[in-house]
Amino acid sequence: MNDKLLKPYNPNETEARIYKRWEDSGYFNPDVCIAKGITKPDAPHFSIVLPPPNVTGRLHLGHALEHSLQDAVVRFERMRGKRTVWIPGTDHAAIATQSRFEKELQKESGKSRHDFPREEFFKMINEFGLKNQKDMLIQMRLLGSSLDWSREAFTLDYKRSMAVKTAFKKMYDEGLIYRGNRVINWDPKGQTTIADDEIIYEEREAKFYTFKYSKDFPIPISTTRAETKVGDTAVAVNPKDARYKEYVGKTYLIKDFCGVPLTIKVIADESVEADFGTGALGVTPAHSQIDADIAARHNLPTVQVINEYAKMMIGDERILGKKTTEAREVIVSWLRNQGLLEKEETIKQNISTAERTGGIIEPLPKLQWFIDVNKAIPSKGGKTLKELMREPVASKKINILPDHFEKIYFNWIDNLRDWCISRQIIYGHRIPVWYHELKCIPKQGHEQDIVKCEQILISADKPKCEFCDAQYIQDSDTLDTWFSSGLWTFSTLGWPGQTTDLKTYHPTSLMNPGYEILFFWVARMVMMSEYLLGDIPFKTVYLHGIVRDSKGKKFSKSANNGIEPEEVIKQLGTDALRMSMIVGIGPGNDINFDLQKVKAYSKFANKLWNITRFVVSNLEDFDPNKKYKLTAADTALLEEQKNLAKKISEDMETYKFYLAAENLYHYIWHTFADKIIEESKTRLSRSADNKDRESIQSTLYTILKINLRLLHPFMPFITEELWSIIPRVSTDNDLLLVESWPN
């Protein structure tokens, strides 16, 4: 017997060695499997693209969960003979990576982005990201993931850049991407716009002031943001509100509102609630999304009064150049002194903050790039992007697990506004838009042609003007990171090239993100894939939950409750960690991570080790190549296991990993070990009837081998190690990794 079996199972000694054998074999790559005759070239495909982790730091237990699930299904499908690929990659995560880097830079050297030229700063962030990326790729190997490393991708590498530029151009040419001056979410801390879903609301107490603009103004209004009122151009009331009916349509001139003259028109708008506050809303078109909508309906002028640094850009020395919070106090005390302040209350208010920087969002009008989600698209038969996102899920072409997230998905789409895709940060895909310089000296012979100079061009590289010597200057903004993420299922397969990979593996079979990025990412992949490829990006979305600590708290730096996957692996082994991430956890459920549970599965690993030791030690005079006649009882045992294997296959096919793994665990421990092996002991003794002994030897051997195969997707390392130790027959593969699935 192999000496290894005499000692308890040692995952630390085993795992790295096994992973190297797998990687060296090349079998993670389906092309190699086909070349070596393991997989049939015409076999159905099974493909997953890994949700790319952000290169902001290191992998955490949430990633371990993702890898455990995906690797389980990938190994299962590979063993079943499908042409299986799992593509690894990482995400540059633009704003997340830049803000993380800037924080560290500030801490270490006190420097900021303004201390470096753009190109140099980009390089510094990229190096930071690539260092993290390197660590993460090592971590993925520790997790045992059977990723096809030959196809590794990065959202910011050359091929993905080409995909981004191609997608941008196509959407621009069809009028889906436009540049517009709109009220957007400005993060004064990060000095960039952010999308609606990057906002986090925090509840705070705020003062709610009720006042009149002037003594002559007939309608009092209420606000928490008195400083924005210097930008008001209207007061809106509900059209049914009898109190204010007589004033609607009139315009009032206010000569002096804390040093600022105002022109206020009274308008009626359905969106105003008569019961809230005074029933009248001071409309500030420049600094509120809702007010901007009202202003658009009533053709009101927009006056910007707050700049990008959240400072006042209007008024006299009392407020000009002051921070919004300071200006607010000045204006409130002015109102008080003038006797205009009628009421002052304390209310609870939700304040918008930026997800990545924590900065308080300042709505500002700005010229930005947007994706129009409501435009009828000619090439799609007049459908809108919203419809393209909605339809495949509604028609079940895409299956979301658990089901109830479909409702949430639809709800989100129905309320969706145009997507602001431009960011004023450095790290990311630069917008591939080039502007013609204003000065324009015609080339010889083209004196008459300079009217034809293209003012705006979408181009991957710097364009040259045909008719004059002017330069093209690239837009300084970068793209929202989710723009490149949206292309992920096909940019990884070579798009815009019409590659064999793209034809073979798209649409992908499964996508396994956390439910918290259903909107950010899943919806956008559907949008991009439907628009650019005219096809779904994936057939099934299996949403997983959040891994929390054993008490249900989120892991966070401030709570200091972080657990590194490596620590757990070092202590108890990857297989145990993986099992603990799978058993008993349905889709969409959060996990309270408990080391006790991992420990239970490390015991199970050892149990399996000893089961094998027992079986192997009783096979010394057994020839695995020979066919032995089995007793009826033993045939029944094999039949029982066959039923289990069938059940497990079904559960795997329907993505019920949590049941498959648990049933298998239970069978191996409490049926195979506690019953079958226990009862075999007397039959195995040398003095027993030889025919009966052979029958049980053969039965134990067969069951063990099938168990190793069934368990491989969940506990790949120990099963592979045991596969190399047990006696095998000539038709068996060297590596369990590519052994066929029991049917």
Added chain:
RNA sequence: GGGCGAUUAGCUCAGUUGGUUAGAGCGUUACAUUGACAUUGUAAAGGUCACAGGUUCGAGUCCUGUAUCGCCCACCA
């Protein structure tokens, strides 16, 4: 304000299309154990499946309502 989910053993959670006696891990108790098992086995205690109605031959599972907790979306100016 709108929506979604959860409530099952001391703890953390499963429970598949409604079907016998509701399960697992950890914890607790007793016994066994030089055992294939330093990580074992056998058994026990522990549940009015949140509560109240309803459908059904039969409900942890389906329906209605209530309570509590959690999450998502909106953002009242």
